[in-house]
Amino acid sequence: MLCNLFKNALFLWDKIEYIAPDQGFQSWSGNAELDGAVRTYGERHIPSGEEKQQANEAILDLLRRPLPAWFYVKDIPARLRYTIYPKKFDPETWDRLTSEKLAQPIGDGFQTSAPLGLTIMSILADCCAGSQKRLVTDEAASYSALDHYLATIGGAELGKFDKSSERLVTISLRIMNFQNVPLAKLVKLREKEGSRRGAHLTVLRHGYLKKVEEYGEKLVQAKTKRDAREIERVFEQEMRKDLDLLQDELKDEAKKVFFSAEMATAAIGLAGALVHPSVGFLLGGKLLCGGALYRKKVEYRSARNKTLKGHAMSWFYSMKRLQVV
Secondary structure: OHHHHHHHHHHHOOOEEEEOOOOOOOOOOOOHHHHHHHHHHEEEEOOOHHHHHHHHHHHHHHHOOOOOHHHOOOOOOHHHEEEEOHHHOOHHHHHHHHHOOOOEEEOOEEEEEHHHHHHHHHHHHHHHHOOOOOEOOOOHHHHHHHHHHHHHOOOOOOOOEOOOHHHHHHHHHHHOOOOOOOHHHHHHHHHHHOOOOOHHHHHHHHHHHHHHHHHHHHHHHOOOHHHHHHHHHHHHHHHHHHHHHHHHHHHHHHHHHHOOHHHHHHHHHHHHHHHOOOHHHHHHHHHHHHHHHHHHHHHHHHHHHHHHHOOOOHHHHHHHHOOOO
16 A cells, blocks of 8 residues: 555656654565665655644544544554554653553654554644645555544544545546556656656646646535546546547647658758769768758647647656556
8 A cells, every 4th residue: 555655646646745753764565576666766754843743733622522432552453553662742642641541652752543543644644744745655545544434523633634636636547457566667767757858747747747736625615426437437537538649739730740841851961972973972961961961850749749748648658658557
């Protein structure tokens, strides 16, 4: 699940931040490929004192309400417990949780029940994200159930996690017939994007992200599953048409270059150089042909990049052209 979450992040965002107890913390999942990608494209977020205090106030507000038995850690089996690094929260938070028998110290951390652990981590993530960052998780189903429960008891509201981006990316992958893209391939793509000549790929990714966010907001507003399915159907239809238009426009640009008068002149120069192999004419022919071809190459690249920028599916189209996926 965590690997899929990070792959989705590489398709969309410049970086993905994760909450860490301190700057020395190293993410470790047991998957060397995933851990390497996180080190390169992930960024630690160390909760500030203000963020910890905001979370503490929200958690204390939650504790003023009656809580279910399965929030208390005492009789929870080990497999249903959740371990948290203590530095992520304010000491007052741990004092209150332990005094209420909602947390127990263990080794260098604290254990809670899984539901309570997810709840307080959601509250902290919401405080850290502010209004400009999107919340993502590989525990979306658990958070959704908790959010529904807390709403029934009038408890703290959890941060709203993005559950739509992955579905929209999956639709886009299906359009391109990309099957189960390996993480290593995505890392390779992002390395190309970070190279000296890869700035245009960032522009294309941002263009696609804008379209995903547009439809993601529509999915958030969907009142029924039927509404959500219709929004996804329209998204897929728009993306298929966008890809068809992109391919047609790129073909048109190529034809303009191939059938231009300057290309015809270059072709004649090249033919003359081959028919008359005198040194002077051959050099002249090379200069004529090379200069015209170079100018047309620059013009075509410029026109092509302009066309690509106008289409959301250019990001995925470029992946195929680069043979990354």
